[in-house]
Amino acid sequence: MPVDAELPPQQPIRSVWTRPQRRKREQPSLSREHIVAVALELLDAEGLEALSMRKLGTRLNAGATSLYTHVANKDELLELAVDAVYGEIEPPTPAGRDQWRAAAVSSAQSLRSTFLKHPWMASVVGELGVTQLGPNMARLSEGMLALFETAGLPAGEADFAVSTFAGYVLGMTTSEAAWLTTLARSGQSEQDWVAGLLPAAEEALRDHPQLRAQYAAVRDKDPREVRDEKFDYGLQRVLDGLETRISKP
Template structure:
């Protein structure tokens, strides 16, 4: 009989270590950072907290990512990778599809809207560069010069970010409340109605919107604004 302490030469017989050091790379770090941001928000992202989720020390993370600012750049570009590059088609339909997709990405990752402008040189990330090059080609093919195509892309992106930032802030507030969007809106509504009593146009709007689905209202407002932005860009195209 072998001694009790004699090692049996099999992986299945060897006790598993409680915390084996994971194999870290930039991809796994960024993927976990995005999950942390989605679940806990930007204020709770730290290298120590991220390392804890990965079962590694913060020092190990710094071998792959130099700072938290770099981590934000990488996280923003990672999320941009979710955007589609539709098959080439009519410019307006393509711009609409990409704008809707960008809004959807921001609403899935509410932290992104506030951090996008703070993320240093995030626009040099491969996913953002690929998306920018693609959208430039869409507007250039439609008939704009490269310079004006760049302005058109910036205009559409600025509109989507402006609208989606407010929507993302609302979603974050609802999530923190622990209630559904409808429950939270009903809780806020009396205070909002009292606040607009001296403003007849706002009072009429609030009364008309009472009980509306906030997500549908947001979608309708987004679609209206996007159509008007694209109407303006269409007026800049050469006549055929």
């Protein structure tokens, strides 16, 4: 292409939040909110692979074409569903230098429990480039920025702190959600699965005493408690690191 050739104008990224809503037909029993609520039920019960406009229409007792009055396609539906999940998370309240850690822990626990309640989010959160545009996600992000700004981080670092904090929480939680999804498909309880794994693990790791000792240490522990302890340990270390950046009055 010649250097001076005119490039086509870049098309804006499409999002359900940035286009005008279509004129709604007279369907009192069918609203965007109801569509999203039923979509969440389907996603929670059967996973991301099961979601389709046709299957959702069947659950709603409505033709797939009638859904397009409210959402243009499956991508828009996922945007709405993802933001509805973020709406279940309580954003932190700015707490100043004395209480910011407690507020951050509460927000992290809320985010974790919500994602574990909706494990399909593990395979969506990193793929949809427009998931940051929804009002609930914006409210949560605004709250996190305000939390770290009022905690006393140096100017310009609040955004980096939010990314570091969210990166840890989401990284741990999406892996945890994926594991629990696999476990659910196996039909076993977590306790039974771990109990069945330990003998094989100890045999396979007989030449690795530290790993063997690690498995032995959790033999009689509730696997959920182990996951909770590991999550909290990492979270506290992330907050320790951020605290070193907070200026003291």
